Amino acid sequence: MLHKQIESILPLVQKPARYTGGELNSVVKNKENIDIRFAFCFPDTYEIGMSHLGLKILYGLINSRENFWCERVFAPDCDMEEIMRKNNIPLFGLESHDSLKDFDAVGFTLQYELSFSNVLNMLDLAGIPVRSKNRGDSLSENPIIVAGGPCVANPEPLADFIDCFQIGEGEEVMLEFLDLLNEYKKKKATRKEFLIAASHIEGIYVPALYEVTYNEDGTIKEFIANDGAPQVINKRVVSDLDNIYYPENFVVPFVEVVHDRVVHEIFRGCIRGCRFCQAGFWYRPIREKSVETISKQSQKIACETGYDELSLCSLSSSDYTKITELLESLLSWATPQKINVALPSLRIDNFSDELRKKLALVRRSGLTFAAEAGTQRLRNVINKNITEDEILGTCRKAFQGGWTAVKLYFMIGLPTETDEDVVGINELCQKVVEEFYSNPDKPKGKTVSVSAGVSSFVPKPCTPFQWEPQDSREEITRKQQLLKETVTSKKITFRFHTTDQIFLEAIFARGDRKLCDVIELAWKNGCTFDSWDDKFKYDTWIDAFKECGIDTEFYANRRRSYDEILPWDHINSGITKEFLIRENEKAKNAETSMHCREQCNACGSNKLNGGKCDALCKNMVH
Amino acid sequence: MRSVRIWFTKKDTAKYISHLDLTRCLIRAFRRTDIPLWYTEGFNPHPHLVFGLSLPLGVEGECEILDIRLDDESYPNESVISELNRVTVPGIEFLKIAEPQFKPLFITSGLYEMKLSSNDGSNIKDDILNKIESKNILIYKKTKKGEIKEINVSEHLTEFNIIKSEANELHFSFILPAGNDFTINPILFKDALLENFAQENICWSIKRNKLLLKDGTEFR
Numbered sequence: 057m058l059h060k061q062i063e064s065i066l067p068l069v070q071k072p073a074r075y076t077g078g079e080l081n082s083v084v085k086n087k088e089n090i091d092i093r094f095a096f097c098f099p100d101t102y103e104i105g106m107s108h109l110g111l112k113i114l115y116g117l118i119n120s121r122e123n124f125w126c127e128r129v130f131a132p133d134c135d136m137e138e139i140m141r142k143n144n145i146p147l148f149g150l151e152s153h154d155s156l157k158d159f160d161a162v163g164f165t166l167q168y169e170l171s172f173s174n175v176l177n178m179l180d181l182a183g184i185p186v187r188s189k190n191r192g193d194s195l196s197e198n199p200i201i202v203a204g205g206p207c208v209a210n211p212e213p214l215a216d217f218i219d220c221f222q223i224g225e226g227e228e229v230m231l232e233f234l235d236l237l238n239e240y241k242k243k244k245a246t247r248k249e250f251l252i253a254a255s256h257i258e259g260i261y262v263p264a265l266y267e268v269t270y271n272e273d274g275t276i277k278e279f280i281a282n283d284g285a286p287q288v289i290n291k292r293v294v295s296d297l298d299n300i301y302y303p304e305n306f307v308v309p310f311v312e313v314v315h316d317r318v319v320h321e322i323f324r325g326c327i328r329g330c331r332f333c334q335a336g337f338w339y340r341p342i343r344e345k346s347v348e349t350i351s352k353q354s355q356k357i358a359c360e361t362g363y364d365e366l367s368l369c370s371l372s373s374s375d376y377t378k379i380t381e382l383l384e385s386l387l388s389w390a391t392p393q394k395i396n397v398a399l400p401s402l403r404i405d406n407f408s409d410e411l412r413k414k415l416a417l418v419r420r421s422g423l424t425f426a427a428e429a430g431t432q433r434l435r436n437v438i439n440k441n442i443t444e445d446e447i448l449g450t451c452r453k454a455f456q457g458g459w460t461a462v463k464l465y466f467m468i469g470l471p472t473e474t475d476e477d478v479v480g481i482n483e484l485c486q487k488v489v490e491e492f493y494s495n496p497d498k499p500k501g502k503t504v505s506v507s508a509g510v511s512s513f514v515p516k517p518c519t520p521f522q523w524e525p526q527d528s529r530e531e532i533t534r535k536q537q538l539l540k541e542t543v544t545s546k547k548i549t550f551r552f553h554t555t556d557q558i559f560l561e562a563i564f565a566r567g568d569r570k571l572c573d574v575i576e577l578a579w580k581n582g583c584t585f586d587s588w589d590d591k592f593k594y595d596t597w598i599d600a601f602k603e604c605g606i607d608t609e610f611y612a613n614r615r616r617s618y619d620e621i622l623p624w625d626h627i628n629s630g631i632t633k634e635f636l637i638r639e640n641e642k643a644k645n646a647e648t649s650m651h652c653r654e655q656c657n658a659c660g661s662n663k664l665n666g667g668k669c670d671a672l673c674k675n676m677v678h
Numbered sequence: 679m680r681s682v683r684i685w686f687t688k689k690d691t692a693k694y695i696s697h698l699d700l701t702r703c704l705i706r707a708f709r710r711t712d713i714p715l716w717y718t719e720g721f722n723p724h725p726h727l728v729f730g731l732s733l734p735l736g737v738e739g740e741c742e743i744l745d746i747r748l749d750d751e752s753y754p755n756e757s758v759i760s761e762l763n764r765v766t767v768p769g770i771e772f773l774k775i776a777e778p779q780f781k782p783l784f785i786t787s788g789l790y791e792m793k794l795s796s797n798d799g800s801n802i803k804d805d806i807l808n809k810i811e812s813k814n815i816l817i818y819k820k821t822k823k824g825e826i827k828e829i830n831v832s833e834h835l836t837e838f839n840i841i842k843s844e845a846n847e848l849h850f851s852f853i854l855p856a857g858n859d860f861t862i863n864p865i866l867f868k869d870a871l872l873e874n875f876a877q878e879n880i881c882w883s884i885k886r887n888k889l890l891l892k893d894g895t896e897f898r
């Protein structure tokens with residue numbers, strides 16, 4: 057049953073089913089039998105948060121323990137927030153509708169930097185002090201605030217707001233953490249006592265236990281661990297995907313969400329090593345899940361949800377070693393059950409005609425390529441191992457099969473980029489158009505459409521480009537303009553990302569603790585939902601930086617030297633600095649590296665996994 | 679192939695499921711059962727679901743109607759109900775199943791129940807009853823052409839019966855047009871009754887208890 061107060065405001069808001077709970081497979085437990093209540097918060101709307109696989113896994117995992125209860129919380133949409141604030145309704149968990157204040161721990165997943173202001177806003181909506189230091193001495197006064205997700209590759213911009221960061225994969229560390237919290241809650245320990253104890257769990261980073269001093273130029277002088285906290289925090293890595301927890305069902309939303317289907321992650325990590333890609337390095341080492349496990353678990357979830365679509369996910373699905381076998385196994389039960397199998401990020405040319413036909417039947421959404429750069433030289437710089445011949449060859453096959461639309465993705469502002477590289481983007485698109493017209497059996501009366509999405513490069517921690525400057529906003533705008541001017545064909549359309557959000561993303565991605573004040577101020581001045589174009593307030597952000605005396609260019613547009621102490625140096629992703637420097641130097645010479653199945657480049661990530669890496673043992677190079 | 683009519687409730691949190699979302703939700707429910715639902719032929723096969731009359735968002739239903747087609751004629755009716763209840767979500771309960779007697783387009787009105795109460799204890803009863811007495815309860819509807827049309831609900835309101843009456847609470851039942859040709863949304867009726875009160879201070883619930891044919895008998 058809904059609380060009366062919530063019930064009376066629901067008819068006043070858009071899509072109220074986002075706030076009611078009660079969806080299929082959502083978990084309601086009896087409070088009386090629960091030791092630890094956990095609120096899993098996704099700092100964006102329901103539609104986005106409910107699409108997130110990590111939430112489904114951790115929700116199921118925590119609820120699989122009888123004495124724990126995990127609920128879901130999303131950022132209320134603006135109309136809901138306004139009414140909640142007006143009527144003093146605190147942010148609540150969707151399952152119990154109890155205020156977040158009643159929970160023992162509140163966890164945020166940080167998927168993108170532009171959700172940071174929403175974290176503060178959600179804490180505030182719940183009546184929880186946004187700064188860790190204001191949350192009192194006892195564990196009962198306020199929940200412990202935790203955060204995980206890929207953004208914790210550099211957690212520093214949120215250091216003042218989060219009590220504990222969980223670094224790396226959550227399946228194991230989450231339960232260790234909650235068990236410890238349960239123990240300390242029972243013995244009525246103080247927050248500080250608990251936090252010190254938590255800092256000894258591998259993968260838990262308690263920012264309040266560290267002190268940072270700065271040089272005069274604003275760079276970091278020293279990073280000091282107090283109270284016996286470890287100097288370096290190791291990322292957690294799950295070793296065996298076949299034997300780790302995976303949910304037997306998913307919560308099935310009533311409203312339409314972004315990804316509304318069975319999803320299955322087929323492996324973690326990426327063998328490719330594209331030098332701009334944080335995910336590609338952060339999720340290493342490579343670990344594959346077996347065909348049998350994926351097929352069995354997917355079938356179970358399909359059965360429990362009634363979904364009619366199954367999608368495989370990973371950073372590059374065609375690199376799964378037994379992809380054909382996997383697809384055949386999935387299709388063998390999915391097709392009779394009228395379930396479509398969808399495959400994002402896949403190179404279709406590796407498949408037999410028969411398999412391609414089956415897949416084509418289920419999904420003809422279009423042909424997409426992440427070419428990333430316009431010239432081969434620049435693709436070599438970023439180690440994007442796709443050649444023009446491969447792109448054009450696949451297009452040719454697709455055009456012969458009757459396709460008429462191609463999507464290409466590019467980035468501008470990559471290290472070493474020249475105007476020639478920028479113009480090269482259009483040239484490549486032009487060649488795709490020509491490829492279509494050179495096909496003798498092209499469908500009569502049809503034209504081709506090539507659409508190119510052009511985003512801008514954001515240097516990220518844990519990549520070989522972590523020392524590189526981002527192009528200034530003026531320079532990015534100039535390059536966008538240059539590209540627009542070169543287009544002559546009506547068959548080609550360009551879509552550009554706004555420079556303002558990308559600038560802010562670059563600042564946070566490599567930010568330090570000095571940014572905490574800025575985030576708090578900008579949020580107080582009304583910044584939330586920064587990833588939404590219509591809600592993003594660039595000027596308010598810039599004013600906040602100015603008022604806090606923070607030079608934005610220091611973070612976004614400055615080249616760091618290899619020996620500078622970087623704000624995230626104490627977070628050990630496994631990837632060694634030596635490896636990243638090697639890769640950065642190779643980039644400068646436009647030299648590529650082989651992918652992990654051809655040769656191990658000794659990235660170091662396997663050390664956190666007892667020396668194991670699935671790419672490694674498959675060819676025994678080491 | 680065999681057509682059957684199923685009666686179900688849409689209550690509690692389920693009343694916030696929009697009509698479009700309900701369709702998807704029920705198709706998925708069928709997919710979790712072994713009910714041999716009939717699918718259309720062709721490139722993109724989909725099941726054939728027809729609803730009696732959609733409910734406005736936020737209104738509960740005691741007798742919602744869904745027509746489906748079964749592929750296997752021998753599949754027992756009772757199993758349809760028990761299978762669906764096995765996999766359903768809170769608030770949606772499947773009540774009975776029968777052969778359809780009338781086409782949904784013969785539905786002309788609905789029997790409703792409305793409960794209104796004020797959160798702050800203020801007197802709402804007198805104001806509401808005065809409105810009913812006045813026989814002048816105006817609502818505004820957008821026509822298909824986009825014009826705004828004024829409708830006096832009193833001209834269409836029948837069988838108004840008070841069930842419970844206190845200063846800060848009023849509980850009553852009534853019949854309003856509901857059908858393919860002409861419908862008065864009971865929420866607009868409620869808004870008109872409460873125009874003198876702030877929305878946040880009012881708790882309300884509306885339930886549709888029956889769908890009726892022109893002669894006043896229950897649609898079946």
Ligand code: SF4
Binds near residue numbers: 342652670671
């Ligand atoms: S350990 Fe070697 S094979 Fe494994 S991800 Fe790192 S570089 Fe690739």
